[in-house]
Amino acid sequence: MRKAPGPPSLPLIGHIPAFRRDVLGLLAAGVRDYGDVVRFQLGPRPVYLVNHPDGIRQVLKTNARNYDKNTRSTRFFHDICGESLLTSNGDEWQRRRHLLQPAFHRKAVEGFTSIMREESDTLVARLDGHGEFDASSAMMRTTFRVVARALFGADLSDATINALEEPIALLLSESFARHGSLLSWKSRAFTRAMRQLDEGVATVLAAPRPETDVPDLLALMRIGDYSAVDLRNEAVTFLLGGHETTANALTWLLAYLAVRPDEQTRCARDPDALGRALSETLRLSPPIWIIERHAIGPDEIGGFSIPAGVSVVVCPYTVHRHPDFWTEPDTFDPERFHAALPPAYIPFGLGPRVCIGKEFSLMEAGIIAGTLLARFQFSPVSDSPPVPDPAITLRVRGGLRLHISPRSDP
Numbered sequence: 001m002r003k004a005p006g007p008p009s010l011p012l013i014g015h016i017p018a019f020r021r022d023v024l025g026l027l028a029a030g031v032r033d034y035g036d037v038v039r040f041q042l043g044p045r046p047v048y049l050v051n052h053p054d055g056i057r058q059v060l061k062t063n064a065r066n067y068d069k070n071t072r073s074t075r076f077f078h079d080i081c082g083e084s085l086l087t088s089n090g091d092e093w094q095r096r097r098h099l100l101q102p103a104f105h106r107k108a109v110e111g112f113t114s115i116m117r118e119e120s121d122t123l124v125a126r127l128d129g130h131g132e133f134d135a136s137s138a139m140m141r142t143t144f145r146v147v148a149r150a151l152f153g154a155d156l157s158d159a160t161i162n163a164l165e166e167p168i169a170l171l172l173s174e175s176f177a178r179h180g181s182l183l184s185w186k187s188r189a190f191t192r193a194m195r196q197l198d199e200g201v202a203t204v205l206a207a208p209r210p211e212t213d214v215p216d217l218l219a220l221m222r223i224g225d226y227s228a229v230d231l232r233n234e235a236v237t238f239l240l241g242g243h244e245t246t247a248n249a250l251t252w253l254l255a256y257l258a259v260r261p262d263e264q265t266r267c268a269r270d271p272d273a274l275g276r277a278l279s280e281t282l283r284l285s286p287p288i289w290i291i292e293r294h295a296i297g298p299d300e301i302g303g304f305s306i307p308a309g310v311s312v313v314v315c316p317y318t319v320h321r322h323p324d325f326w327t328e329p330d331t332f333d334p335e336r337f338h339a340a341l342p343p344a345y346i347p348f349g350l351g352p353r354v355c356i357g358k359e360f361s362l363m364e365a366g367i368i369a370g371t372l373l374a375r376f377q378f379s380p381v382s383d384s385p386p387v388p389d390p391a392i393t394l395r396v397r398g399g400l401r402l403h404i405s406p407r408s409d410p
């Protein structure tokens, strides 16, 4: 077995400066220059990037028992959401997944479509008459409202949502920034944002809830005898994980369509075309752009040794551009999704820890985007293309401002 190759690194700090400067560029150059298993050094920690679908399957699925979430990134999430479905391991994770899964069964998700439609209509009414808007912020607010209503039965006021937008952005970006640092102290702003988040979550959990046929997530947690702390932790996990990801997917979708008026019109008319454009958006700009695991024991991937204890990462952003599996990987081309999905497509992960909210978010994104495109045309405000901001999720750097006008070619 060979030792995985990797780019030259500086003594002690390794690739930290390159990571801080441009992490996507560092990873993309790594796989371009060194292949499908690349070794990086983040300070004292070796990190192995696995970029071939076979190796990815091995880590996330076939040998998933050897890879847990006892990782640095999970510890940073843990600072925000505590022990939850996202951060737990082993039997504790299994118990939570089994208990909460019914809230995401097809029937349950179909039951949420009326909420998704109502919130999409509310968004349309808000945007009506505007010439320009911040798509990132609008998508964040709408997806937050959807997840709070669907999973927790909470119809939040504008004031509550406004009060949460900034603290959530700060918590996520500061947590990610700690990856590129040898220190892991929390700022005062972080502590303040945590307090604001907890107040918002308490409002969600205390909100009066309508009767539903299928138990929502909160009802399932109560059936499962969750403690008050567990309830808070899971609520933070689902409120954050359930809105930020879908909002980014929608923002990037609008960014791609804004510069392609023909494709935009096609998507406005044809839900299948919209589905393909969404798939292509999730390929080029996967909201979860990196997935980290800790190797419990040693392993071999693609002929390279993976020592016990190291961090192994899978990067949807790079594997979605793997030249062996995608032609013209950097081109936005929804038509490629006429064919079956290749194994190099993993926007929702793979294996036992695959995204629990996959169907929910695809349904939601289709409804919100479909409603918006039926009513409006979008075009860019700036000539410069949007730049990815890889924090915990892949945001558009600085937000996305778009021109908006009533659709003239319905």
Ligand code: HEM
Pocket (backbone or CB within 6 Å): 085, 086, 087, 097, 147, 237, 238, 241, 242, 243, 245, 246, 249, 286, 287, 288, 291, 292, 346, 347, 348, 349, 350, 352, 353, 354, 355, 356, 357, 358, 360, 361
């Ligand atoms: C476009 C939208 C979304 C994307 C791209 C996405 C992506 C992912 C990915 C890649 C994972 C696996 C992470 C890993 O293996 O470490 C994951 C897990 C998870 N996602 Fe999503 N997600 C999306 C929407 C949602 C929504 C809407 C919810 C909830 C309503 C959600 C809740 C979760 C949770 C709780 C987990 C952890 C599952 C577990 O470990 O058992 N996600 N997501």
